[in-house]
Amino acid sequence: MSLHTWRAAVALGASFALGLAMVGSGSGSGANDQHKRGGTLKLISAGDVDSVDPGKTYYSMGWQILTAVHRPLYSIPADSTKTLPDLAASLPRISADGKTVTVRIRPGIRFGPPVNREVTSADVKYAIERSFSVSVTNGYVGLYFSDLVGYPAKPPKTPKPVSGITTPDKYTIVFRLKQAGTTLASALVMTNTAPVPKEYASKYDQKSASDYAFHQAATGPYMFEADGSGNIKGKGYTPGRRMRLVRNPSWSARTDFRPAYVDVVEVRQGFTDTTVGVRQILNGVADAASDYAQIPAATLKQVVTTPKYRDNWYAWANGIAYLGLNTRKKPFDNVNVRRAVNYVVDKNAMRLVVGGPLTGPIATHILGPEFKSKGFEAAGGLGFDPFKSANFAGDVAKAKAEMRKAGYANGLYDGPAITMYTFNASPSPQAAKVAAASLAKIGFNVKVKIASPDAMFTKFCVVERFLPEICTLGWLPDFKDPVTMMDPLFSGKSLNPNYTTNMTGLNDPAVNTAIQKTKLIKDPDARYAAWAQIDKMITRLAPIVPTQWTETVTVISDRIVPGKQLWNAGLVDPAFTSIK
Amino acid sequence: MEAGLGGPAARRSRFARIDSPFVGYIVRRIAWSALLLVIVSFLTFLIFYVLPASDPAILRAGRNASPDLIEEVRASLGLDQPFYEQFRIYAGNVVTDFDLGYSYYSEVPVREEIVSRLPASISVALGAFILWMAIALPVGILTALKPRSKTDRVVTGATLFFLSAPTYWLGLVALFLFARDIGRFPLIGGSGTYVPFSDDPKGWAESLFWPWIVLALAFAGLYARMIGENLREAMEQDYVRTAKAKGLGMRRIVLRHGLRAALTPVVTLAALDLGLLLGGTILVETVFNIPGVGRYAVESIQTGDLPAIQGVVLFGALFIVLAVLVADILYAVLDPRVRY
Numbered sequence: 001m002s003l004h005t006w007r008a009a010v011a012l013g014a015s016f017a018l019g020l021a022m023v024g025s026g027s028g029s030g031a032n033d034q035h036k037r038g039g040t041l042k043l044i045s046a047g048d049v050d051s052v053d054p055g056k057t058y059y060s061m062g063w064q065i066l067t068a069v070h071r072p073l074y075s076i077p078a079d080s081t082k083t084l085p086d087l088a089a090s091l092p093r094i095s096a097d098g099k100t101v102t103v104r105i106r107p108g109i110r111f112g113p114p115v116n117r118e119v120t121s122a123d124v125k126y127a128i129e130r131s132f133s134v135s136v137t138n139g140y141v142g143l144y145f146s147d148l149v150g151y152p153a154k155p156p157k158t159p160k161p162v163s164g165i166t167t168p169d170k171y172t173i174v175f176r177l178k179q180a181g182t183t184l185a186s187a188l189v190m191t192n193t194a195p196v197p198k199e200y201a202s203k204y205d206q207k208s209a210s211d212y213a214f215h216q217a218a219t220g221p222y223m224f225e226a227d228g229s230g231n232i233k234g235k236g237y238t239p240g241r242r243m244r245l246v247r248n249p250s251w252s253a254r255t256d257f258r259p260a261y262v263d264v265v266e267v268r269q270g271f272t273d274t275t276v277g278v279r280q281i282l283n284g285v286a287d288a289a290s291d292y293a294q295i296p297a298a299t300l301k302q303v304v305t306t307p308k309y310r311d312n313w314y315a316w317a318n319g320i321a322y323l324g325l326n327t328r329k330k331p332f333d334n335v336n337v338r339r340a341v342n343y344v345v346d347k348n349a350m351r352l353v354v355g356g357p358l359t360g361p362i363a364t365h366i367l368g369p370e371f372k373s374k375g376f377e378a379a380g381g382l383g384f385d386p387f388k389s390a391n392f393a394g395d396v397a398k399a400k401a402e403m404r405k406a407g408y409a410n411g412l413y414d415g416p417a418i419t420m421y422t423f424n425a426s427p428s429p430q431a432a433k434v435a436a437a438s439l440a441k442i443g444f445n446v447k448v449k450i451a452s453p454d455a456m457f458t459k460f461c462v463v464e465r466f467l468p469e470i471c472t473l474g475w476l477p478d479f480k481d482p483v484t485m486m487d488p489l490f491s492g493k494s495l496n497p498n499y500t501t502n503m504t505g506l507n508d509p510a511v512n513t514a515i516q517k518t519k520l521i522k523d524p525d526a527r528y529a530a531w532a533q534i535d536k537m538i539t540r541l542a543p544i545v546p547t548q549w550t551e552t553v554t555v556i557s558d559r560i561v562p563g564k565q566l567w568n569a570g571l572v573d574p575a576f577t578s579i580k
Numbered sequence: 581m582e583a584g585l586g587g588p589a590a591r592r593s594r595f596a597r598i599d600s601p602f603v604g605y606i607v608r609r610i611a612w613s614a615l616l617l618v619i620v621s622f623l624t625f626l627i628f629y630v631l632p633a634s635d636p637a638i639l640r641a642g643r644n645a646s647p648d649l650i651e652e653v654r655a656s657l658g659l660d661q662p663f664y665e666q667f668r669i670y671a672g673n674v675v676t677d678f679d680l681g682y683s684y685y686s687e688v689p690v691r692e693e694i695v696s697r698l699p700a701s702i703s704v705a706l707g708a709f710i711l712w713m714a715i716a717l718p719v720g721i722l723t724a725l726k727p728r729s730k731t732d733r734v735v736t737g738a739t740l741f742f743l744s745a746p747t748y749w750l751g752l753v754a755l756f757l758f759a760r761d762i763g764r765f766p767l768i769g770g771s772g773t774y775v776p777f778s779d780d781p782k783g784w785a786e787s788l789f790w791p792w793i794v795l796a797l798a799f800a801g802l803y804a805r806m807i808g809e810n811l812r813e814a815m816e817q818d819y820v821r822t823a824k825a826k827g828l829g830m831r832r833i834v835l836r837h838g839l840r841a842a843l844t845p846v847v848t849l850a851a852l853d854l855g856l857l858l859g860g861t862i863l864v865e866t867v868f869n870i871p872g873v874g875r876y877a878v879e880s881i882q883t884g885d886l887p888a889i890q891g892v893v894l895f896g897a898l899f900i901v902l903a904v905l906v907a908d909i910l911y912a913v914l915d916p917r918v919r920y
Contacts, residue, residue: 048685048686048879058643058644134652134653137649137653138645139644139645139649140642140644142644142648143644153648154652155646155648157656208656209640209656211687213687233688239683239686239693240686240871241871268772268869270772270866270875272866273752273866276752276755276762276771276867276869279756280761280770280771280772283761283762285761285762452634452882452884454639454882454883458639458884459634459635462638463638488644496647498647498650498651499638499645499647499650501643
């Protein structure tokens with residue numbers, strides 16, 4: 001959701017044929033194929049991960065680290081967008097009626113210390129079941145796993161068996177669904193499918209807040225450094241301060257596609273001044289940052305325009321930035337007013353204050369270049385722009401015409417001031433001010449208020465009674481299927497007065513029906529064509545002003561040959577990166 | 581003269597007797613301090629309850645969580661209870677077990693987190709304090725004894741400069757100019773280099789060199805001015821003239837008679853400043869990425885992590901209260917005229 005933190009993954013099924021295009025880069029960061037083994041990868045970050053529990057983590061940094069420690073059923077290797085079986089031995093088998101998904105897991109994969117035993121399908125079943133409980137509190141399972149037969153209507157306090165997940169033998173796991181669909185199969189890349197040993201973890205999971213995270217058993221090439229009892233707190237993980245991954249002695253390279261070049265991965269946290277952090281990376285004191293999604297424009301410019309740094313950065317496209325318009329509140333309950341705003345916003349100026357073209361192309365609809373595919377293109381999904389203006393600078397005349405249609409005789413808004421919330425970190429406030437200036441051209445007096453991402457995503461832009469007229473937001477896909485954008489952001493079923501991801505409050509029956517129908521389509525081309533049509537439907541209803549398909553610039557040191565998590569905003573992949 | 585004004589002999593007897601006014605004063609101050617801590621705690625609780633920056637239940641449940649899950653989490657954290665009940669439980673846990681609760685964000689006990697971060701904050705605060713007093717005392721004496729001299733003017737100018745320069749900016753300048761890792765003229769230290777004293781005393785000192793300097797510069801000029809002014813005033817008092825008439829040396833007059841009186845108001849300010857810094861040197865810890873209580877405070881406020889904020893505020897208030905108490909006791913030592 002937040003471009004600062006929201007994680008993205010690429011999924012199965014429809015995503016297999018898709019490819020992402022590298023859109024900007026220093027020239028040679030990945031050119032060196034001579035990977036050496038050994039050494040320490042030194043990462044830095046401003047903040048901490050949301051959780052180190054594989055059943056809970058949902059942010060980019062959590063996924064960056066935990067995919068080197070745990071093996072979900074399916075994963076995407078670095079520098080690729082293709083999903084591969086990871087803990088699974090093969091692709092999922094989906095029954096003819098689409099209601100049963102069967103996965104075989106690889107034999108011979110073992111838990112690291114202190115568990116030290118072979119992983120079985122029961123460990124995957126328990127891992128998923130525990131993620132449904134209050135003690136673990138996973139935010140996304142309701143979106144992607146609720147079609148499972150036996151999915152709890154009310155979250156249990158501690159893990160309880162789910163009838164729709166069975167394990168006929170120690171290497172097979174079967175998911176039974178209430179209705180046919182591919183969403184669950186796609187979501188098997190999520191880290192909550194990484195195995196958890198019940199006999200070891202249940203004592204931690206029985207607490208009101210599970211602390212299995214601090215005692216976790218690894219299956220990936222690395223593990224958090226731990227004491228003899230498996231406790232990682234203060235050793236491999238000190239919240240808010242540091243992480244240290246060491247090799248997992250139980251891991252076998254024969255069973256994994258991860259090369260795991262480095263011996264140790266260190267993450268030092270608290271580098272909140274991104275200019276200092278970037279300087280440390282360029283000087284080789286650190287190798288890369290884990291959560292520098294937004295580098296100040298001046299620093300960014302300095303890095304990308306200095307010839308000697310041409311190999312020290314790359315950019316990767318992921319997600320969308322937009323202005324969410326609250327369709328349940330005046331004046332944006334009127335579609336013509338929303339269209340007027342879409343016409344008038346100077347998207348070019350907004351992009352310039354966040355760093356210019358390097359930070360991504362200007363968005364003219366919802367689904368961006370990362371969804372490029374045969375079906376999507378055939379349906380005219382790319383290039384759709386119903387609110388054209390010269391150089392994306394806004395068209396005041398057309399905006400005023402829409403305002404007149406909305407009943408504002410002179411084409412200017414004459415109502416009370418409206419509020420816009422935006423993130424408190426540069427360059428978001430500057431971009432919001434540009435947007436406010438654009439809206440002023442058709443009479444709006446916009447009060448820009450800034451808040452921390454946590455405040456915006458737990459209060460001001462998710463709880464109905466606090467919702468302002470406008471929120472400046474961003475959204476990254478959780479996996480490579482438009483469902484992960486369209487369903488949470490624009491479906492009426494996402495609406496709830498106490499918490500909603502559908503900030504705009506859009507609840508259009510035609511859109512709702514189309515989303516539900518499209519979720520059931522299995523053919524990739526037909527599915528993407530249908531998503532393209534929904535994209536057009538929603539864009540014309542104008543609940544948002546798409547401003548940019550964002551690209552994240554990653555700065556790296558001269559010391560490393562990076563593996564890039566293309567499914568995760570291009571973050572450096574600890575399990576694929578080597579030291580020169 | 582000293583005995584007549586309540587000198588060493590009189591002070592010893594005051595400390596020794598339980599029913600002395602001094603002991604009564606200390607007991608009263610401790611009681612008031614405890615009450616103050618309760619009020620501070622209550623007000624913090626109230627502010628974050630009435631005007632929460634974020635919803636702790638959603639924070640804990642994670643983004644995209646279903647409303648059902650959020651409500652279950654709210655109940656499990658006791659956030660569905662009335663305000664007074666939540667405060668009663670919190671205050672009860674603090675008083676009986678000194679249990680400050682768990683961070684909503686990291687799920688780590690707040691007490692454990694603060695205690696583990698205290699050595700870093702204490703290292704920064706004490707080191708800077710010693711440094712700024714070591715600068716301020718001699719410079720203050722010098723300016724008092726040679727008013728309008730070049731030294732006096734330089735100190736005045738420097739004081740103005742360092743008082744006007746924001747600590748955060750000074751820290752960044754120090755890093756970009758002199759930090760060993762990113763500085764233009766690499767000398768020592770850097771951002772995120774802190775190591776505990778027990779692990780590596782040399783590394784500890786190196787990592788804190790610039791934080792100490794930056795913090796000390798911000799305070800030293802002010803203290804030098806204050807000491808200088810007070811000393812100048814004290815040197816014009818009758819008892820100093822008497823001491824001069826008795827033929828005492830200048831060194832003895834300044835150190836034994838002038839400075840002692842001049843330091844009394846400085847002690848109060850120093851105690852308050854030190855107490856404040858012990859509760860977390862927010863800007864310095866942030867710019868130099870030192871894992872102290874100050875940085876924890878910033879992170880907690882950003883995430884709306886109420887138990888962590890409560891804990892940090894309580895610890896900060898505790899340090900200030902203790903510092904003021906110590907200052908009051910020192911008053912008696914430094915200024916024999918003080919009565920209780």
